[in-house]
Amino acid sequence: xxxxxxxxxxxxxxxxxxxxxxxxxxxxxxxxxxxxxxxxxxxxxxxxxxxxxxxxxxxxxxxxxxxxxxxxxxxxxxxxxxxxxxxxxxxxxxxxxxxxxxxxxxxxxxxxxxxxxxxxxxxxxxxxxxxxxxxxxxxxxxxxxxxxxxxxxxxxxxxxxxxxxxxxxxxxxxxxxxxxxxxxxxxxxxxxxxxxxxxxxxxxxxxxxxxxxxxxxxxxxxxxxxxxxxxxxxxxxxxxxxxxxxxxxxxxxxxxxxxxxxxxxxxxxxxxxxxxxxxxxxxxxxxxxxxxxxxxxxxx
Amino acid sequence: xxxxxxxxxxxxxxxxxxxxxxxxxxxxxxxxxxxxxxxxxxxxxxxxxxxxxxxxxxxxxxxxxxxxxxxxxxxxxxxxxxxxxxxxxxxxxxxxxxxxxxxxxxxxxxxxxxxxxxxxxxxxxxxxxxxxxxxxxxxxxxxxxxxxxxxxxxxxxxxxxxxxxxxxxxxxxxxxxxxxxxxxxxxxxxxxxxxxxxxx
Numbered sequence: 083x084x085x086x087x088x089x090x091x092x093x094x095x096x097x098x099x100x101x102x103x104x105x106x107x108x109x110x111x112x113x114x115x116x117x118x119x120x121x122x123x124x125x126x127x128x129x130x131x132x133x134x135x136x137x138x139x140x141x142x143x144x145x146x147x148x149x150x151x152x153x154x155x156x157x158x159x160x161x162x163x164x165x166x167x168x169x170x171x172x173x174x175x176x177x178x179x180x181x182x183x184x185x186x187x188x189x190x191x192x193x194x195x196x197x198x199x200x201x202x203x204x205x206x207x208x209x210x211x212x213x214x215x216x217x218x219x220x221x222x223x224x225x226x227x228x229x230x231x232x233x234x235x236x237x238x239x240x241x242x243x244x245x246x247x248x249x250x251x252x253x254x255x256x257x258x259x260x261x262x263x264x265x266x267x268x269x270x271x272x273x274x275x276x277x278x279x280x281x282x283x284x285x286x287x288x289x290x291x292x293x294x295x296x297x298x299x300x301x302x303x304x305x306x307x308x309x310x311x312x313x314x315x316x317x318x319x320x321x322x323x324x325x326x327x328x329x330x331x332x333x334x335x336x337x338x339x340x341x342x343x344x345x346x347x348x349x350x351x352x353x354x355x356x357x358x359x360x361x362x363x364x365x366x367x368x369x370x371x372x373x374x375x376x377x378x379x380x381x382x
Numbered sequence: 383x384x385x386x387x388x389x390x391x392x393x394x395x396x397x398x399x400x401x402x403x404x405x406x407x408x409x410x411x412x413x414x415x416x417x418x419x420x421x422x423x424x425x426x427x428x429x430x431x432x433x434x435x436x437x438x439x440x441x442x443x444x445x446x447x448x449x450x451x452x453x454x455x456x457x458x459x460x461x462x463x464x465x466x467x468x469x470x471x472x473x474x475x476x477x478x479x480x481x482x483x484x485x486x487x488x489x490x491x492x493x494x495x496x497x498x499x500x501x502x503x504x505x506x507x508x509x510x511x512x513x514x515x516x517x518x519x520x521x522x523x524x525x526x527x528x529x530x531x532x533x534x535x536x537x538x539x540x541x542x543x544x545x546x547x548x549x550x551x552x553x554x555x556x557x558x559x560x561x562x563x564x565x566x567x568x569x570x571x572x573x574x575x576x577x578x579x580x581x582x
Contacts, residue, residue, distance in 0.1 A: 181525060193526025254557045257514050261556060266517045267533070270549035274539030275471065276577055277547040296499040297466035305394050312393060314464035314499060321464055327397040333546060341396035345464065350396040350403050 083229075084214070089222035090230055091212035092148040094237050095161045095205060099145030106138025120175030120182040120194070140164065153218035162209030168202040192246045201244035208237070275302055278309045278328045285338035286359035287326070291315075291352075294342070295324055307331055317352065321345040432490045435459060438568075439482045445475065446495070449484065458495040459486050469503040470565035470574050471537050478503055481568045504566040506573055512560050512580075520554070520575065522562065530572040531562055538575045542582035553582040 106112055116134035125133050144164055147157045175182060175194045184194045223230040242248050282288050297314035313324045322342045329337050342352040425431045437451035447459040461475050469477050488498040510522035520531040539547040560580045564573035
């Protein structure tokens with residue numbers, strides 16, 4: 083049985099290598115993939131596309147030799163050497179350029195991951211196993227069509243699961259299906275604070291005295307069909323609280339009212355009803371994500 | 383508690399226009415260009431903004447936060463009654479813990495402490511792929527790293543196609559781009575999600 087498995091490995095490895103070579107040589111974004119890969123820190127930006135294509139040529143030659151007759155063990159040894167090279171490259175990329183793309187089997191940007199290492203290790207194991215083969219894969223497959231196909235399918239499935247580049251083709255659809263069946267995100271209810279803040283920011287009252295506000299939202303509460311939202315501000319040298327009354331269940335920026343209340347005395351210094359102000363001459367600006375609080379890339 | 387209720391009642395009455403207004407003229411000019419003039423910028427382009435601090439909280443003494451910035455400089459931040467504090471939602475000073483990251487904006491006092499007007503604790507802004515979804519959890523793929531985003535019922539909001547925020551997250555699609563504003567759990571790859579922006 084081990085002879086059968088060993089004899090089939092060249093077909094599998096050859097197919098993987100030819101696929102990888104196709105991406106490196108024929109894909110229209112091959113040069114971009116090379117520039118995103120970890121080859122850049124290794125050989126320099128200028129030479130990366132050349133080296134990338136050279137690796138593709140090597141993969142194509144070894145892959146073709148493996149798939150086409152006759153059978154010879156040095157072919158499998160060459161494939162093993164390539165797999166060792168891949169492992170070394172991945173190790174280097176993981177250490178030196180963890181943000182770069184693997185550039186392995188697909189043009190999609192895929193960082194080096196444990197699955198990438200496992201796949202290169204599996205290719206190495208298959209290559210070593212293939213050196214034990216006594217004959218070409220074609221007569222072996224013809225002699226054991228069922229067992230041979232099952233082995234090839236199982237191995238191909240294992241390689242696919244170890245390829246992050248191919249997740250889009252099978253894993254994401256499966257997850258989408260599960261989401262459709264189980265509805266894990268259903269159940270949200272109520273009016274988020276952000277909806278009220280967006281509404282008050284669209285109001286004439288906010289446009290009028292937004293420049294007086296010094297803080298983000300300090301507190302908020304609900305009163306009947308209104309949400310009250312407070313900011314700290316400064317008005318004529320006094321510390322004030324700007325309290326906005328925003329319709330809770332309706333989208334009606336023109337109904338937003340605001341009062342400026344002196345923090346020291348509790349006296350109302352100013353009251354503005356958006357309806358009393360002139361409508362803006364131009365279109366209202368749309369809310370833009372990320373313009374609220376200071377936003378920065380993930381900490382740490 | 384009573385103080386809070388009384389204060390809220392006062393503010394509510396004021397916002398609804400039920401309170402008498404102290405004559406604005408008694409306080410000085412009411413010309414819009416004076417009362418509503420934007421404060422002038424005092425920072426030179428390219429210079430460090432003295433009214434802004436980022437860093438991790440290293441100690442808390444009274445209402446003073448000692449913060450170490452990412453450039454290793456130390457800053458004292460004073461929290462006042464007027465400071466807004468955000469930690470996933472508008473919250474209170476006692477929710478700030480040692481180890482939290484923060485961004486603070488305020489006024490630099492002569493003794494070089496920052497009197498904070500706004501503090502955002504552990505806030506992160508992540509553009510990522512939605513890789514997988516669990517019960518009240520979004521698994522985000524961010525530059526090859528996995529981020530676990532917890533949905534907080536009652537707080538987490540979704541903004542689809544720049545329309546007003548809603549609480550319904552069920553329109554999110556696996557495999558699509560999302561932008562997430564959230565509160566980081568310090569020293570982990572987990573965040574609580576405040577807002578997720580997506581196309582629907």
